[in-house]
Amino acid sequence: DSGVTQTPKHLITATGQRVTLRCSPRSGDLSVYWYQQSLDQGLQFLIQYYNGEERAKGNILERFSAQQFPDLHSELNLSSLELGDSALYFCASSGSVSGSNNEQFFGPGTRLTVL
Amino acid sequence: ELKVEQNPLFLSMQEGKNYTIYCNYSTTSDRLYWYRQDPGKSLESLFVLLSNGAVKQEGRLMASLDTKARLSTLHITAAVHDLSATYFCAVVITSGTYKYIFGTGTRLKVLA
Numbered sequence: 001d002s003g004v005t006q007t008p009k010h011l012i013t014a015t016g017q018r019v020t021l022r023c024s025p026r027s028g029d030l031s032v033y034w035y036q037q038s039l040d041q042g043l044q045f046l047i048q049y050y051n052g053e054e055r056a057k058g059n060i061l062e063r064f065s066a067q068q069f070p071d072l073h074s075e076l077n078l079s080s081l082e083l084g085d086s087a088l089y090f091c092a093s094s095g096s097v098s099g100s101n102n103e104q105f106f107g108p109g110t111r112l113t114v115l
Numbered sequence: 116e117l118k119v120e121q122n123p124l125f126l127s128m129q130e131g132k133n134y135t136i137y138c139n140y141s142t143t144s145d146r147l148y149w150y151r152q153d154p155g156k157s158l159e160s161l162f163v164l165l166s167n168g169a170v171k172q173e174g175r176l177m178a179s180l181d182t183k184a185r186l187s188t189l190h191i192t193a194a195v196h197d198l199s200a201t202y203f204c205a206v207v208i209t210s211g212t213y214k215y216i217f218g219t220g221t222r223l224k225v226l227a
Contacts, residue, residue: 002157033215043158043203043217058214090157103148103160104215 003027004107006091012113018079021110025072025093031055032074033094033104034066038087049074078112086114117142119206121218129226131193136221138187138204146207147187149178151200152220158203162189194225 003026013019025032034046036059045058049068060066063081068074078085088111092104118141128134138147146165150158162171164180164187171178175198177190187204204218 002159035217042219045215045217048214056214092158103163105160106150106158108157 002105004093004105006107006110010111014115015081017081021076021089023074023091026105029093029095031094032068033092034076035090036087081114083114117216119216119218121221125222127224128194130195134191136189136202138218140185140206144206145182147180148205149189150203153200196225196227199223199225
């Protein structure tokens, strides 16, 4: 158990809908990262937050947004969902702003299925 | 375009054999990570390599980093079935937008 929690574990929804994925980092970690893993795209870095502020952006679509709250939990919002958004979404956390001297600890993931 | 390439993509090997997985990246970075993922599971951090020439070992796995060649290797010694998993390398890019880029992954199957 990495100490990173994600809810829900599974999510099934329809095209055009909006969903929110939630992540709680390890105790004491200030950085949260979001990743998308699909069969055709592999593991894609989406976005990083540090202590409530956005720090880095990867291949995140405009339909997707994220935020980190004062209690350091983070939410990833996916809107106008398309079939291709079906994937496993991981959250990871680490202690430092860069994350480069600390390991990232991954949560169990949320499996999103868009029908 | 920034790329992190692993080879091989698939590896089937006999127990007791040695093999190396390669991770090549196309831009300057001095920080590289190796992760393991079991089917349907999350990613587990294996190694953090923070400088040129860094070598780390844990059990039957050893990872190294050559930043000049933009190459990292994950060497498997005397493979056992429990090592069957998908292995990812990831590179941190710090020029321009700070981001992590994961390799394509190497799916390893160790046959008894």
